[in-house]
Amino acid sequence: MKPTCIAMITDFGLDDPYVSIMKGIITSITPEIPLIDITHQIPLGDIQRGAFVLWQASRDFPKGTIFLCVVDPGVGTGRKAVYLKSRDQIFIGPDNGLFSYMLYNSDFSCWELSNPDFQRSNSSKTFHGRDIFAPAAAFAAGSVTGDQFGSHLNNLNKLPQPALIINENLLKGEIISRDHFGNLFTSLGAFEYKNNNLQFRSWIDGSELFINDASQLRIEVNEQQLPFVQTFSSIDPDSCAGLIGSTGLLEIAANQSSAKALLGLEKDDPVILSWD
Amino acid sequence: MKPTCIAMITDFGLDDPYVSIMKGIITSITPEIPLIDITHQIPLGDIQRGAFVLWQASRDFPKGTIFLCVVDPGVGTGRKAVYLKSRDQIFIGPDNGLFSYMLYNSDFSCWELSNPDFQRSNSSKTFHGRDIFAPAAAFAAGSVTGDQFGSHLNNLNKLPQPALIINENLLKGEIISRDHFGNLFTSLGAFEYKNNNLQFRSWIDGSELFINDASQLRIEVNEQQLPFVQTFSSIDPDSCAGLIGSTGLLEIAANQSSAKALLGLEKDDPVILSWD
Amino acid sequence: MKPTCIAMITDFGLDDPYVSIMKGIITSITPEIPLIDITHQIPLGDIQRGAFVLWQASRDFPKGTIFLCVVDPGVGTGRKAVYLKSRDQIFIGPDNGLFSYMLYNSDFSCWELSNPDFQRSNSSKTFHGRDIFAPAAAFAAGSVTGDQFGSHLNNLNKLPQPALIINENLLKGEIISRDHFGNLFTSLGAFEYKNNNLQFRSWIDGSELFINDASQLRIEVNEQQLPFVQTFSSIDPDSCAGLIGSTGLLEIAANQSSAKALLGLEKDDPVILSWD
Structure with missing residues (x-):
């Protein structure tokens, strides 16, 4: 090397x-x-x-x-x-x-x-x-x-594993970090676009899933429903949405403002991604 | 290259x-x-x-x-x-x-x-x-x-052009930025010292002007008159003055404090530089 | 060179x-x-x-x-x-x-x-x-x-010399700086461990002193007594202690919090290190 x-x-x-x-x-x-x-x-x-x-x-x-x-x-x-x-x-x-x-x-x-x-x-x-x-x-x-x-x-110390539960038509996870823009990283991912569909491969254990038509995805955080979008600029002003960020994780983001501030979410708060 | x-x-x-x-x-x-x-x-x-x-x-x-x-x-x-x-x-x-x-x-x-x-x-x-x-x-x-x-x-998108109006014995412009010291950059410049005189050459369109004796320059911002100086350390404590900064633009500055805070000026506020 | x-x-x-x-x-x-x-x-x-x-x-x-x-x-x-x-x-x-x-x-x-x-x-x-x-x-x-x-x-301008007074069984100095963790640097040092003893050699004038058994050292700041320890993690939560930092100076530190905030100390506040 x-x-x-x-x-x-x-x-x-x-x-x-x-x-x-x-x-x-x-x-x-x-x-x-x-x-x-x-x-x-x-x-x-x-x-x-x-x-x-x-x-x-x-x-x-x-x-x-x-x-x-x-x-x-x-x-x-x-x-x-x-x-x-x-x-x-x-x-x-x-x-x-x-x-x-x-x-x-x-x-x-x-x-x-x-x-x-x-x-x-x-x-x-x-x-x-x-x-x-x-x-x-x-x-x-x-x-x-x-x-x-x-x-x-032979062994290393490990942090607790973030929640990532895979059900039929449903992923349950949590907020695990944020960036300085106020984008929130969830434990849900990694996703990769295949045209308008999403290939899921768990960043934690590698398990896989295929989701047809990303546009039908729904996100629930803190009893609020958020839409799923592809770019920051397609989020309505002063509102939030989910998108697949550059890491492949689902992020909760806003358009030129802070999703963290708008939603008041903290690390460990639960996030649900669902589809039909 | x-x-x-x-x-x-x-x-x-x-x-x-x-x-x-x-x-x-x-x-x-x-x-x-x-x-x-x-x-x-x-x-x-x-x-x-x-x-x-x-x-x-x-x-x-x-x-x-x-x-x-x-x-x-x-x-x-x-x-x-x-x-x-x-x-x-x-x-x-x-x-x-x-x-x-x-x-x-x-x-x-x-x-x-x-x-x-x-x-x-x-x-x-x-x-x-x-x-x-x-x-x-x-x-x-x-x-x-x-x-x-x-x-x-052939074309690029452009921001609106900062104000820079050249009259006889008068330049009108505006605050366009600031630095972390609290110095305020104006759209008036660029200037270069020729002994105690100033050669002006517009940073926007290249038009030129010669000002005799920089010490007689007067600056007006927000209905206040400010003196014109050559160095930060010649500004009176807790007051502000104009000087030619390292870019050649007229800056509004204070001596070891923030001109932005002292004057409460914001971007786009008008600035007038005049001489006899 | x-x-x-x-x-x-x-x-x-x-x-x-x-x-x-x-x-x-x-x-x-x-x-x-x-x-x-x-x-x-x-x-x-x-x-x-x-x-x-x-x-x-x-x-x-x-x-x-x-x-x-x-x-x-x-x-x-x-x-x-x-x-x-x-x-x-x-x-x-x-x-x-x-x-x-x-x-x-x-x-x-x-x-x-x-x-x-x-x-x-x-x-x-x-x-x-x-x-x-x-x-x-x-x-x-x-x-x-x-x-x-x-x-x-032949000569350079100099700042006033920090206080560092050497008495028998006593060093008197002052807070001279801090770091972003909130650790406070004192003018007392530099120290180097020789097993559990400390070799003192003044960072200012090079004068020397040998202190037997570092564990018996006592620190006084702001009329408070602080213990002397060897590592950050041996300081009790929400309390402060003195330790020899990586520069060899005596530092006042806390365990994952700010000694500066906990003690309210400022630059120039006096510090006394004593032993029997």
Whole structure:
């Protein structure tokens, strides 16, 4: 696997030098690897949000990407630091559930980051991004392998699985995240258009379903019925609708305003998609 | 034209992985091209703000820059996706007015981005940044030409032209944007110092004027008179003044505080610059 | 000294194209040098905050880093523009105190940036980031030396020195900054663990002290006693404690919440660390 870039996701924000310090260290170890910021605005310690954004991003990043993931409220405790290989991509970060979603439907191999040769000497108890994870990403980009980092692991910590119940003519799920536009991501998907029909293949367990004529779909959230549309601009002003977003998940969206604000929906609120 | 960098401007914000996904795609197509973020904080769907920031930036970017511009409220509708060449720079984005300001005083050639060879197969209706514009920028950096992307276009959609009326001893214009310091940009300019005199050359139509002795300039906004100064630090605390900013436009500014907040001015408010 | 990267710190924010314009200019002069953002969110004109973040970052950046520092409320006035060499790193920015902290315990040499060959012709009075500092960083990365930029300087402007008083069994200092997590940085440090003991070496003047058994340390802020811990996760929910952060300074922190908000502490508030 040829390394193509290091893609970073953290909750470090943009006010402090923490992210840049990690980049400086990478540059001193493997100067030629391109560095890409996914986001550093994961809410403080919000592992579930980190897991979702990582799932969103990893599907569209090229083979050879090394994901450097530091949402790590347990830094300095016994939680393991890991190196994970899946779908020709590498994932580096704490074993706290951050990799839960991107591992759905995927084979993987995993190793512990324990070899001190690839860590800062005299590592701190408060900034493993600098002392363990950034060096690991840089050395991985320089072709250090899982076996060199540490011993093989068989299990990873996982977040609870989002609801996704498949009935005849009905999918039941929940709100799992949102974006800065106020679009709400549901656990219902992934969908792909086949002309005006929809091919469903569960992003969680791969089970499949075929829905004829997407235009007849109905969405129910919070005791409200919403129409199903194909583009943001076909949603009526100040109202909301469902559409298949760029991830293939059903999203609840508005037209140049925030569906989250208009509907007052929160994470975990139930969503039903039905058809005849 | 040798490509020097890809410069990105979007309204995608920094919380979500959208910008990084575009960068991942570019890196997989043309890995060696430097990527520069202009801003991703254009207010949601604010084409006029996008057009202004693009004008600000493009004047100071080097030849060979490929601008990747995605402020695209009409994504998925019939609005065209375009490739534009002007002043030894390339501009890629939706044909919705985003290029209005940077085309003032400039020749250009324009093509439609329609060749599916340079797009993601099975393009979504909600994320052309990923499916059409990022690949186009990457292929442009790899020397794909306008003719290869699609057919030549003769017209582009334009925003209304900002007010800029030239009378004897008087320029009338309006507030057209602001920056995060709270400095207000007016449509009056561009100016260049010639010792203590000012050479005016309209940023919109190129018409020219020479003003002797800049120190005698008077500014009127909102029935208030403001002095004209040369540096931020020569403005009195908690008051405002006009000065020639780094773009050459007349700006209304304060000294380490926000002129926008102090004066309560909004976009489109009138501004008059006069002299004897 | 081989240049490794240009690391940027400004108060320009992320809404405007100012940072990108500096990067475009650097790319046109020295295209191959990696560019790293430290932060652009220094509060407007807050030189002390800039000095602190620069100190934090510079300790962990590799040799050969060129720091491009633009927190410059005096732009256009008589304040000097400088090139500074210290600890195999280069620092470029205004002589307004921004380099105060990173010069503690360090030898340095300094030159004025006055040679017009390495500046934009017809430099503005409002954006030296574009006209003077970015070109200087790019030329420094291309191996232009201090002597080529201008004449040698013997003195730099300095901020007031933070309080750090060393008594027997007692250190007195103050809050000097915070991060986006709400952790508060004190002037007490730097500390390094030697097993369970702490080696103190003043970050300001290098004076040394050895503290046996860190677990007996007591912290007093605002008439409150706080415990001393080693990791964020060992702090009780909704309470605060002191710990040695990744810089080696004593930090006042909370567990997944903001110590700043919980304690209502501000910059300059006194902090006492004592032991038996």
